[in-house]
Amino acid sequence: MSLPHARTIAGLLGVLALVAWPLVFSSPFDLRIFTLTGVFALMVIGYQFIFGHVGALALSQATFFGLGAYATAICAVKLGFSFPTTLTLSVLVSVVVALFIAIPVLRLSSHYFALATLGISQIVTLVALEWVSLTGGGNGFAGVPLPNIAGVVIPRGWPLMLLVWTFVAVGAVLAWQMMRGLYGKACHVVREDEVAARSLGIDIDRIRLTMLLLSAAYGGAAGALFAHVNRIASPEALEFKTMVLCLTMAVVGGRTKVAGAIIGALLIVHLPEWFRFLDRSYVMVNAIILIGLLIVAPEGLVGLIDRILPKARGVDMAKVSAIRDTPKASPPPRGALLPSTTPILEVRNLGKRFGGVKALDDVSFELHRGTITAVIGPNGSGKTTLVNCITGVETPNQGVITLGGAPIGGRMPHDIVRSGIARTFQNLRLVDDMSVLDNVAVARFEAEGAGPMSALKVGREDPSLLRAYAYALHLLHRLGVEDVHRPAGSLAYGVKRRVEIARALALDPQVLLLDEPAAGLNESEQNDLAARLQDLAASGVTLLIIEHNMPFLRTLATYMICLDQGRLIAEGRPREIYENPLVLDAYLGRGATAAVEPEPVLAEVRS
Amino acid sequence: MLQLTLNTLSLGSAYALVALGLVLVLNATNAVNFAHGALVMLGSYLAFAIAMVVPGQGIVVLPLVLLSAAAFGLVLALIAYFPLRTKPVVAVFIATISAGSIFENLVLLTFGPEPRSTPPILGNSMLDLGGGLAINEQSIAVICAAFILIAGQYVLFAHTRFGRRMRAVAQDPDMAAASGINVKLMIAFTFMLAAALAGAAGMFLSATYYTSPTDGGNYMMKAYLAVTIGGWGSIPGTVVGAFLVALFEVLIPAIPALIPGLDAYLPTTTLFSMTSSTIALFITFLAVLLLRPQGLFGEAIKKRA
Amino acid sequence: MRRATLLALASLLCTSVANAQAVQIPVIVPLTGPIALEGTSQRNGAVLAIESAAPLKVDTTVLDTAGAAEGGANALERAAGGKGVVAAVAPMFGTQVLPMIPLADEYGIPLLTTAGTAAITEKGSKFVYRFFPSDMVTKRAQAKYVLEDLGKKKVAILYNSTAYGQSGFDALTNYIKQGGGDVVYSDAIDLTTKDMTPTFAKLKAANPDVVLIQMHTGSMALLLRQYRQAGLDIPVVANTMLTMPSTAALLEPAELKGVCAETSAFIGKGVSPALDTFIDTYTAKYKAAPDFFALQQYDGVNMAIAAVKDGAKTPGDVQKYLASKTYDGAAMSYTSDGKGNMAHSAVIVCFDGTSRSPALVKRYEGKPTTN
Structure with a gap:
């Protein structure tokens, strides 16, 4: 109990130190530097959306910053607009340019995204340099007036400093409020594992776009303030140098915490000023200190604080248990009212080619509510392709897949998840540095309709997150996972499997696809899992299990499908399948494959 | 036309050397070494300093530049890479930017802010090839030297035990470590090799084009662009990317002069200005990424584990 | 803590200097970054003028503006807090001078610059003095x-x-x-x-x-x-x-x-004794040949020093001197055109x-x- 208090005290001390700063260092010079710190802090808080929360290395924040500065400068000088108008225009210009940038680059991955955003920034800089009549060219656009709010001019020194820091405070609270709820957890999953995020029905492209636009909006506002503080908009603000400054602040301070942005800006702005007495060597000393800081605190200074004063694990369970929003015994599937002979999931003539290879060839089968169907087949027989086609990761070349009577072909993966098909992964895809509870709760993202704006409306705590916690707790309990506050990465393998199943169940699926759920489990764990899966099926969830492990399936599966070289070679009750000569052939016929298969499988098949 | 092609080749070879060093470290460490541009600049000044002590043609100075640049590569690895090896990649990103700034200011404090020139490899006079065509001896020497260094690097990687080990580290460091390769040592060598290539490029570039302490950033940008256009991590792609960058710098702005009468049809004379060509380069680059998101020679991207 | 001590020390020094009735001319120029070459020449000229001001004692601090647009204004705000500042040397980089102008107006400190950018003397400020032909x-x-x-x-x-x-x-x-x-x-x-x-x-x-x-x-x-x-x-x-x-x-x-x-002016021996003195002292001190940035800035700082020698006590006095008097420098003769352009020959x-x-x-x- 002492640790959370220590964190609260440290936080309060931090805020106090920030308020005391301009009171202690109150010369006009110190105030000016502190004002600039605020401007950069606002830019970095914005940058954290795209760079920190969804982990995309965008190198365009300086462009938004510079555009904001130019928009304010030009509108204030040429058109004589007052501060509220110019500020709005600055934000708008940046957001519109961000939308424009997003079209070509948002889907690019990692380094390509980084350089594409950098390329666009270079183009904007060159245009600003060349379009002399509008921007003043290399000289910049000078003569920006002080901010004028409803006829009152905000003078330099304390008033301007307070104006800037008011924006920082408002921006910080908004960012914190947006990202601490369920939406922030969803961003965390997007950052760590895009495949997992898609499997939870999270629309990655939309989140990344939202984050980029938020970054641009903050960057534009910071740029507008910069123009007022510095009285000029010049190409320097657009340049890669400014981008490096922003990135350095974010990395040194901390990537996802608002406090990190403020600490980073404070340090990076003041560092060179503290070493001015070293003549020209101060630049080198500055760089050496930066490297030192990175070695000591690679996760940023806020990360260092987290290490010294770790966050108390867990959430306020009293609040969670106050929410009575546990899932009903059986979710109400859309097909529930159909006659029981109507299949929940129907696959008709499914075909998928990769080049000349037929990964799936005219596969047809159907799943009925509450059944447990197993898909078996040697390696390379098309099992994973089947799962990928059903979940929308791959687009089939032919055939129809219907869920509860409605075709789902051609839909985006996250859309298919939302319509009721959930999956787990053969090689577990939990987010290791999130708690078990968070990992499961984040699956409620879509059901709760979490978004940045809805997060803004609420008061102290995000109610959708509390509801998601309550839901997740119930499911974890049902799967026998008790230690819900541990980071998922620290769990035993078998427990991770169950957490992943709980996460998939939190999506309220009608159909659950399990990709080799027994892999890596010992016998007692397998038995335990089989019992829980049977329990699930009994509650109305339809299961499709991809598996090699015959002993595991023997008592579990009610129906079996065998694939070989993309074709469905046999289907029926397990007993029939075990005796089917085609199935035996498929497993025994290829020596190389058989050697890879675990021995018990063969023994089981022969028996 | 031929003149412009020769110039493109000469500039492209130097850029290829710069970009190759970047891609070597990239493959071995999965991190962009943002001090690489500064190493190129450092190479120029090392050549300048060595030439003051060791008089003679560039060919004599070159080996010494390669060695001393490699030493700086090792220093870079020790201060900005190894302490952060297991840390997030962006930490290395910022550390190498800082290291680049240290190199830049070290040079500024030692040599002053004046631009400098280094001795040419063989000579700097013009060879008359007849038909109004002349080429600088240095340009030919740069093309040859770059070719030899690139070929040498290829031989090293493809045909020596040492090179195969370096390649193994680049492909899968964990696997390499498991099979008994000293991964740290190999990475240190990679940094040294990359720095040596950067140093050579720096010397070639400054003999023809001069170098100032702040030139590193520009070389970094060019190399980064070449590596990404070519396909992240692909060596042939990088070389092609470097020539493409040079093409936009030399050949594209010259188009109005190559096609007589074109001027009459152009809406504005600035369409082929230097700045427009740079903008065109970036637009081409974006178009390449839009059509081939993995670069010209890249394979589909693996997500980092 | 360390910073506070330094500040205390600095202010102590400043007070003792102020007691000795010394004046201060801070030198604000880019010494690192892409325009370090020009900035360094400018500093050399300014520092040479300040050091040869005897018997008058002139203090100075050299502040680097690097390449950033805000560098000049930041440095001026820092320097303006010092005691006895009568004028400040401003960068030859126009983009840095432009944000300095509103500050200079507010503090009433004349800027002595060698920036060629036309715009800096078009802002209607009384405090910008360009010692370089525009x-x-x-x-x-x-x-x-x-x-x-x-x-x-x-x-x-x-x-x-x-x-x-x-x-x-x-x-x-x-x-x-x-x-x-x-x-x-x-x-x-x-x-x-x-x-x-x-x-x-x-x-x-x-x-x-x-x-x-x-x-x-x-x-x-x-x-x-x-x-x-x-x-x-x-x-x-x-x-x-x-x-x-x-x-x-x-x-x-x-x-x-x-x-x-x-x-701006031909830099060579034998044109005038003043120019010869400049070339000799510059070459002796910096072991390098002077350029026009150094020469023009040398003249600019010397004109401010001449103002103090003439009895100017405050930056306002120096400004009046710069605006109204003619000064014969090593390179040429300087008179304001009413906007702060001092140099008129090339x-x-x-x-x-x-x-x-x-x-x-x-x-x-x-x-x-x-x-």
């Missing part, structure tokens, strides 16, 4: 020399795509057209451009009879070398950057043959192909034009 003077001289002395009318202009290049290009175009010439070709060259061949190809096609240049040191040296290698022999009249010893050092004397340049120098020092060819004396 584009109005130098570009007019360059154009006049080409049109009248060389008799060339078909002009090509090559310039860097920077503030300096752009404002010079605008002025040149203007004066060439006014004088009846024609700009047949122009090209903006990026500072990072390595190969100028495409520009030369287009230049040849346009067939000008003279080439005017408005470029920075390294870029210009590169251009001239490749110009010679490309076998071009159209006469070249460059901007003042060519006369910097560090530019000429990059080129062989033969490559400079016949090339002319405008500059010269044309040419290289003869045997040495890296140019010879004086023509002098353009201007008069301050008050409007």
